[in-house]
Amino acid sequence: MKLTTIGFWGGYPKANAASTGYVLEHNGFQLLIDCGSAVLSKLQNYYQPEELDAVVLSHYHADHIADIGALQHARLIQGFLGSEMNTLPIYAHDGDAHEFSKLTYKTITKGIAYDPNAELKVGPFTIQFLLTKHPVPCYAMRFEVDGKALVYTADTSFIEEFVSFSEGADVLLCECNFYANQDGSGAGHMNSFDAGKLAARANVKQLVLTHLPHYGELQQLVDEAKQHYMGPTGLAYTGQVIEI
Template identity: 70%
Template sequence: MKLTVIGYWGGYPKQNGASSGYLLEHEGFQLLIDCGSGVLSKLQNIIQPEELNAVIISHYHPDHIADIGVLQHARLILGFLGKEFPTLPVYGHEFDQHEFAKLTYKNITKGVAYKPTNTLKVGPFQISFLKTFHPVPCYAMRIEADGKAIVYTADSAFIEEFIEFSRGADLLLCECNFYGHQNGKPAGHMNSLDAGRFAQKAAVKQLILTHLPQYGNLNDLLTEASGEYTGIIKLADEFQTISL
């Protein structure tokens, strides 16, 4: 599996950046995980909109879905220009019917509901879900293929269930929207210390801090999390790639 970070800012994109979006590739299949503000613009540095095989959405806050409509119009326009491609499946939960309905657009995209209690097969990937601690229904994902596992926390304050859900993962893509001296729980987010402790307890092989704040010295997040986690740790960065 190859993961490319497209956007990694929390809440809104910093100047010239993008909020949550990650491209996961394996065996020629290209899956976009979340599609926040600025993601489509940045994505085109890697692949074109018509090359996506599927999209999966963790929840319906704008910093995770803002570019769904933009992606739909991109594929619509490309169709007008004579390009042919199948309807794009966009996987999301059904616990907000108003937002879920927006995942379907003409014959361009089709919203497909995942059931969080079941394992979902998308292309070569097996995806299991865990409900997170966030103001709206949101689901973390454990994505597996060929004996490798990536866990994406999506948005959440720390919950004990994360430990077993992430146990032994090759990569933990963990939200880190607050610094160590801040309490992110009321907002449904983790701080750097939460992320480091979580990664250590779950014995993951590598930790990437993402969904980052727009203020402060981001290297402090790395320092704080490194005091809790002894493995490989990095800050998410634009077009950063991790191959497993």
């Protein structure tokens, strides 16, 4: 698996950056994980919209889905320009019928509801889901292929179920929207201590902090997480590539 970070900011994108979006690739299959604000613009530095094979969404907050419409129109226009492509499947929960309905657009994209209580097979990937603790229904995801595992927490405050869900993952892509001296649980987010403790308890091989705050010295998040987790720890950044 190859993970490429397209966007990593929480809430909204900073200048010349994007909010949440990642591409997970294996054997040429390109899966976009969330599609937040400015993701489409940044995506084109690494992958073309018409080349994506599938999309999977954690929830319907704008910083995770704002560029779905832009992605749909990019594929529509590329079709007019002569590119041939299949209908792009967008996997998401259907707990919000209105938002889910927007995922199907002509023959360009089709919304497909996943069952969060069952494994989902998308291309080479097997995906498991975990309902997080967030103001709206949101699902963390565990991606597995060829004996390797990536866990993406999506947006959430800490819940005990994350420990077993993340157990032994090669990479834990963990939201970290607050510093250690702040309590983000009311907003449905983790802080740096939460992330470090989860990584340690789940015995993951690498911790990547993402969904980052717009203030403070971000390196402090890493320093704080490392007070609880001794493994490799770093911040997500645009264009980051991790071979798993």
